Amino acid sequence: MQSNDYLVMKGICKSFSSVKVLKDCDFSVRKGEIHGFLGGNGAGKSTFMNILGGIYSKDAGEIFIDGKKVEIANPMQSMRHGISFIHQELKLFSMRSVADNIYMSSLPIKGFGLIDDKKENEMAKEWLERIELDVSPQTFVEDLSIAERQMVEIAKALSIQAQIFIFDEPTSSQTRKETQILFRIIRKLRDEGASIIFISHKFDEVFELCDRVTVLRDGKNVGTVNVAETNADELVNMVVGIRLEQYYPEVKKLPLEETALEVTNFRNRRLNDVSFSLKKGEVLGLFGLVGAGRSELARAIFGLDYISSGELRIYGKTRKITSPKEAMKNRIGFLTEDRRGEGLVLGMDINSNLNIPILKQLTIPVVNFLMKKKMDTNTRIAFDQFNIVASGPRQRVRLLSGGNQQKIVLGKWFLTDPDIFILDEPTRGVDIKVKADLYEQIVDLAASGRSVLFISSEAPELIGISHRILVMRNGRITGEYMRGDVTEEQLVRCAMGGEK
Amino acid sequence: MMLKRFLPKSGIDYLKPSIVVLFAVFIAIKAPVFFTINNLISVLSQGAVIGIASIGMSMVILAGEIDISVGAMVYCTGVIASELYLSTNNLIISTVAAVVCGGFFGLINGFGVAKLKIPSLITTLSVCNILSGLGSILIGSEGTLSAGERYKIIAQTKILGLLSSAWIYILLFLLFLIIIRKTRFGRYIYAIGDNQDALRACGIRADFTIIMIFVLTGMLCGIGGLVNTSRLGGTQFNISLGMEVYCIAAVVVGGISMSGGRGNVLGVFFGVFIVAALDNLLRLMGVNVYMYNVVWGIVIFGVVMIDILKKKQKARDLERQVFET
Structure with missing residues (x-):
């Protein structure tokens, strides 16, 4: 274990009704790095990250943050440990304002238990400026584009002082331009010392953005490599691996012309x-x-x-x-x-x-x-x-x-x-x-x-x-x-x- | 994929306001006596009980649930309040008992919905039946209950030209406005109707909020029961049963979405007024009593239908967007 690892997960196992999805899986991320997380469909990526996010509970294994062992049993605990999970299907209140979405878990209060709307909007505006999202805090989330909604999630993560950010395929519904803005912000987060886990299906993005990349296959970590020292061929091999022989019937008949x-x-x-x-x-x-x-x-x-x-x-x-x-x-x-x-x-x-x-x-x-x-x-x-x-x-x-x-x-x-x-x-x-x-x-x-x-x-x-x-x-x-x-x-x- | 910031308004967006205007014109022609100040004041007083219960109903519907035990809670707590007044002659005991019992009935509803996860329709339907039976048993075989003149103080005292029942409603509504707009609890109500999962992900106990909503609704029904029996000087079999229909009508006419999470609660005040006015009008016009049910059914169906059509329109606009990179 390197001393500058901020998050370490060791021997994580998880089964769903007797199907082993994660088999003794290790993973670690440093401070100030963007760590790619690759794998084919069903490799266990989502399950693994959902354990970190507190959505699933692990069957076995240990999690350390900043050298201390932690227990994550629910999303709230995950949040308290400074982990922010930006899901593909965003968890937002579409009929509420941007400010409400950022501060729902800690709405600012003045006397008599009344919400301080002005303060809420001002605080929200600060975070929005930091991530360069040019919308009013009072805008309703349902009026935002998908990419803008993602930015709101990031603002929310920043507002709770998150140190570890998990992005689950954030670019799948974005235009190229929106992706570029997102990448700039992710890099900025990294430069400020955050640890970023970037789950992706796309090699080009991994090469463009990530510092290191970990590949998962069949519920196991098959290796972590520096992006600068690898190439697409190596990654493809890691993703594919060697599989069990499966019997296939003989295909004799050719299709007709019609x-x-x-x-x-x-x-x-x-x-x-x-x-x-x-x-x-x-x-x-x-x-x-x-x-x-x-x-x-x-x-x-x-x-x-x-x-x-x-x-x-x-x-x-x-x-x-x-x-x-x-x-x-x-x-x-x-x-x-x-x-x-x-x-x-x-x-x-x-x-x-x-x-x-x-x-x-x-x-x-x-x-x-x-x-x-x-x-x-x-x-x-x-x-x-x-x-x-x-x-x-x-x-x-x-x-x-x-x-x-x-x-x-x-x-x-x-x-x-x-x-x-x-x-x-x-x-x-x-x-x-x-x-x-x-x-x-x-x-x-x-x-x-x-x-x-x-x-x-x-x-x-x-x-x-x-x-x-x-x-x-x-x-x-x-x-x-x-x-x-x-x-x-x-x-x-x-x-x-x-x-x- | 960029969405259009402001979707253009289509015809359907103007449908509801135009119906309200048409309704007003219709009243002005058919029953001009309606728009006299005296009649309007009496509409507000008559609507007070519906209004008080509608406050609870607004919270329940905003949270994406339904409470059809409202009428039965008003009935049963009313019986309890007047029975207690008869035996103790003490208004404070009656008031406290009505509110506490209402809160307890609401707690049963809330527990069933939030903890046992029984659909709110079924939970409140059961409670509705229990309470309507219980109320009638408490009244006894004679079927009516007279609580005496002094009991009428609660609802029938005139203050600044308005009956106290109307004042109670107005004060409760103002309090409700502040709670829903300015407190965390109010925000959570909207959030539950919007996306319960997201609220849980924020680490907020949605269950607790749901229970509180039903408890408050029960307490409001307790006040409603007290005011109603005081207004009538007593109670009789099955009075105010089925009132939830008026409340649901008031809430949806007021612009709150039946699917929860959306709607300005100020609209409910006008919704209650419109419902009370329509009720008043039906009486003024001497319409067949059985016709009332038909009218209310149509009102709720129509308003909710308009809302659904609006939503469908929006979804269709969204789906018709073309792939962009």
Whole structure:
């Protein structure tokens, strides 16, 4: 341990319902440094920082600040130790003034317990001037831009005399100019002796801003390096590492020439001029980091999000899809990222869940009775097709494992007989064996002439089963790779913006 | 992504003010007697009980909750106050008992909502039922309770041309204005309705504030019950049950958002006045009593609908922004 380490975290462990997210993780930051914190999706970055912020409690490990051992059990204690966590989703009162937001935890009081508004505004103004944010303390936060709101969070942090600042991907919704202002302020904080932890997905920012960088992979610290002595290649290697072998099914059939889905110039507030095409019988991988706009693209295609301009063609015909109903009519199926929230009715049994989208076809006209037999047949088809493991069709979905739940969502869409599947992170939180099952099913779907848009954060699985892979970053498609001609390093690099 | 600092006002922003103006014009034509000073003073006195309870309701709604036990609390505390006056002949005992009991009922509400996390609709619905039953049991089988002439002092003393009930309301409202605008407690109420997580992240006990809001509402209902029974010289079965509907109407007409966190409380004073006026008007026009319920239902639905439409408009404007780098 170096003597000038201000914050030291040792042997931090954390599990969520038997899944080990952090495994004996160490980390330290010096006074007056900007320390980058890198890692792929699911590497444990957020969990680690949430422990420091008092949002999660650690299972094991020790935290030292300025040489003294400290306990952090809640956000208040974290604050008292001079730690300020600037979350990606800002914790602000949007309907209150900037001054109220800065001073909510210590509103200044004059006689009779009345708030001294004048003093509050004056004090707030001082902090706003220090971070060069040119808004009145009386402005309501809801009237500020996202970047300005972030500045308010920083002002709040300064007002409580924070010594350690955690920035969780602060630039993800900023313009270049706003980022530059933020960087200037972060540097100023450093020069005044603060310790700054900068969580990021983007290499260029790390190289531009940070002094040192720590990489996390699979819940472990895989190394801390001086930014001046490293390069993008080394960092990519640290982020990617060596993974366990996963079985992938053989991809024999090539996609057909016919284009199933064509997206041209999609734009909305999260998408920046996105165009691509999906061929019949193709598995098209879509890689990118969280927030790159992948799910938003899927939502826009499926009619869940508004698009301000752009064109959608299905088998050559222009279609305007503004609701999921229309998307389904055009035989598109969308497996959302949030299977428990959006994909399943957890309290109902498997049989009911599978048949929900097609209940209309299963109803005897006029009398509106359900055709039980037909439902059971459907369920049997889905059980066979997707290898669902359960005690029977009457089992409640809540009690199933994540993998089997996912198979049911897939089965549910399969029964509506779509032609184009959009799968958003279908293998997340699923164990290795079920993953292999899912891969096989995806490959089979494509082989049967359907088209699959396969969104994932795990590069190896995309490489394993996709015919072609697109990479998104910052609302745009930034790369396209063909099967057999791509490495994990290339994908990660493209997604993080470290191209040469 | 820059937002436009000042979103342009669209038609819907003018909808509510124009309805109020139309309403005033309608009254001026239909019932000119309404705008005489004497009638206005009597409107204020009649509205006093609703007004006192609406103070509590404003806090509850600002915090993003609801309290539908308000009418039952006014009823039950009123019965307690007049019963105690009958047996002790002491106004102070009656007053203290009404306020303390109200506070206790509010504590049950607050505990259920903040600690047990039962939705406030369900918590207060249960308390509403308990108290309306309890009140009727206390009155006894005859169904009416007369507390005597001296009991009327509380609400029916004339001071500077206004009845004391109106003065009590005005004073409580001024106190409330100061609390909500100038104290930490007031700020926390808004903050809870805005973003409870953020308040917790500031290290402030949101639970405690929520309990306090319900307790204060209960105490205000206690005062309301006292004033109401004093105004009537006693009480009878089911009087003031269902008053929460008037209070909710007053609060939303006054411009406080049903989803919490937003609204100028000064508006509630006018909201109470408008509600009392509409009530007065319905009586002046001799409208069928059952029609009242229909009117109040429509008023609340309409006002909240306008608020929601406004919010949707804003969200739509936001969503239609185009990606910028």
